[in-house]
Amino acid sequence: MDLSTLDVKAVAEEGATLEVRHPVTGNLIDGMSVKVLGTDSATYRNAVKARIRRAANQRKKQDFDPDKAERDALELLADLTVGWDGVELDGEPLKCTRENCIMVYGRFPWLREQVDEFVADRANFLPNA
Numbered sequence: 001m002d003l004s005t006l007d008v009k010a011v012a013e014e015g016a017t018l019e020v021r022h023p024v025t026g027n028l029i030d031g032m033s034v035k036v037l038g039t040d041s042a043t044y045r046n047a048v049k050a051r052i053r054r055a056a057n058q059r060k061k062q063d064f065d066p067d068k069a070e071r072d073a074l075e076l077l078a079d080l081t082v083g084w085d086g087v088e089l090d091g092e093p094l095k096c097t098r099e100n101c102i103m104v105y106g107r108f109p110w111l112r113e114q115v116d117e118f119v120a121d122r123a124n125f126l127p128n129a
Contacts, residue, residue: 011125012038015082018118023110032086034115036077038125047079071102077115078102 020032037043051072078101087094087104094100105112118124 005127007127008038008122008125009040011127012040012044013042016118016124018115018124020086020111020114029086033084034081034087034111034118035083036115036119037080037082038122039120040122040125041080043079044076044119047076051076070106074102074105074112077105077112077119080119081115 015035015037018034018036020029020034021027022029054072075098078098081096081101084096087096089104094104105115
């Protein structure tokens with residue numbers, strides 16, 4: 001078995017594109033996509049390490065904040081989002097920025113779920129898959 005055919009890390013570093021689906025029908029939303037890094041990317045690994053360090057510090061202080069945990073999850077997805085196409089809000093194109101990603105993923109849980117599931121599925125980052 002040639003392991004190079006299973007090098008998900010390389011593709012996770014460059015990103016893969018999720019074709020967004022309608023939250024009810026499951027149909028593709030024409031022209032709407034989100035490009036994200038995968039869980040094998042250095043960005044993901046570094047972000048998770050930082051969050052683990054913060055969580056360990058919070059446990060020492062006994063001040064776990066569920067709102068902070070939710071914000072951390074949104075920030076992680078935003079950190080992994082490297083671009084999008086066809087995203088509009090209130091009739092206007094929405095630029096793909098970290099803050100806009102956090103806002104969109106917080107406001108539209110169905111999109112957040114799609115992105116989260118896509119990022120976690122290594123098959124999306126297999127070369128030539």
